[in-house]
Amino acid sequence: MIEKELRDGLRGAVADEPPLGFDPDEAVTRIGVRVRRRRATAAVAAAVVAVIGGAVAVQQSVGLSRGGTVEIANEPKPTTASPAPSTEKKIDFQWPVPGLRRPERLTQAEAEARGEALGRAALDKFLRQRVKGVRNVKAMRFDATAAGENDPGPNVLEGGVEFRDQVGGTAVFVSVYSARYDFPSPDKECAEDPARTTRTLVCRVDKLADGTALVFSEERTTAGQKDVLASATHYRLDGVVVRFTAYTYDPTGNGRPDQPRRERPALTEAQLTALATDRAFTM
Numbered sequence: 001m002i003e004k005e006l007r008d009g010l011r012g013a014v015a016d017e018p019p020l021g022f023d024p025d026e027a028v029t030r031i032g033v034r035v036r037r038r039r040a041t042a043a044v045a046a047a048v049v050a051v052i053g054g055a056v057a058v059q060q061s062v063g064l065s066r067g068g069t070v071e072i073a074n075e076p077k078p079t080t081a082s083p084a085p086s087t088e089k090k091i092d093f094q095w096p097v098p099g100l101r102r103p104e105r106l107t108q109a110e111a112e113a114r115g116e117a118l119g120r121a122a123l124d125k126f127l128r129q130r131v132k133g134v135r136n137v138k139a140m141r142f143d144a145t146a147a148g149e150n151d152p153g154p155n156v157l158e159g160g161v162e163f164r165d166q167v168g169g170t171a172v173f174v175s176v177y178s179a180r181y182d183f184p185s186p187d188k189e190c191a192e193d194p195a196r197t198t199r200t201l202v203c204r205v206d207k208l209a210d211g212t213a214l215v216f217s218e219e220r221t222t223a224g225q226k227d228v229l230a231s232a233t234h235y236r237l238d239g240v241v242v243r244f245t246a247y248t249y250d251p252t253g254n255g256r257p258d259q260p261r262r263e264r265p266a267l268t269e270a271q272l273t274a275l276a277t278d279r280a281f282t283m
Contacts, residue, residue: 091207093235095185100239102180106283108144111154114283115142118157121280122174126161129271133166140171140252155180157283162252163266168259169250170266172275178283179239186235189215197222198229212236214277216269225249230265232272240282244275 106114123139142159160173177183190203203217213235221227231245246267250259267275275281 093213111144137163175243177241183241232276234276242281
């Protein structure tokens with residue numbers, strides 16, 4: 001679903017331009033676009049921008065301040081050298097959850113039924129957030145995906161909500177990871193990776209009152225329009241991880257190269273956090 005939209009968006013962005021000299025389908029497939037990998041998807045954004053001269057920026061963190069918050073990285077001051085972000089500080093939260101027994105793999109039919117339920121929940125919960133100026137709201141189909149070649153069962157459900165606001169079209173993407181999926185620990189989510197094509201503006205790890213963990217992050221792409229993506233990622237004691245991501249642009253592939261940009265992602269930190277921690281989203 002998401003990959004097809006990205007391909008269509010890429011083709012539309014360059015429809016009136018000279019031949020690119022490459023196959024967009026092959027490029028998207030080779031780069032490995034996946035909503036469930038925020039970093040990988042952001043890398044695709046920079047790759048597409050580089051190929052078509054900054055014409056398109058494609059895809060996919062924000063959390064509430066609480067006691068026990070650990071701030072891992074902040075945007076460096078422009079007049080000083082970029083400091084190496086600290087990745088040594090950790091909250092008292094063990095991941096994977098000790099003693100957790102992984103659930104049985106869902107059948108494809110079970111995953112599809114769960115995806116339909118998530119689509120209804122996403123639409124309902126999004127509308128309750130009362131996003132300013134929102135209209136033309138529609139749920140995006142949730143797709144079931146596998147954790148890897150050696151685990152072909154559906155372990156991740158990905159979808160979202162597409163809408164228009166006062167600026168234009170955009171979306172919030174949702175990824176729900178089963179406890180079968182080997183998701184990185186919260187501290188690793190905030191670790192800097194030199195290979196990434198985004199700059200971390202902020203990444204915070206919170207331990208919540210119920211013993212779960214929340215990572216809120218904002219990142220800016222380093223090429224093209226320098227778009228910002230904000231995500232809230234909730235680590236639960238049953239091993240499920242839920243991530244909601246909002247953008248300053250249209251991540252669906254439907255946006256024009258000259259699409260208007262928001263100063264801030266379409267959803268606030270509080271809204272993303274409320275959605276990611278909502279128990280309606282589970283596997």
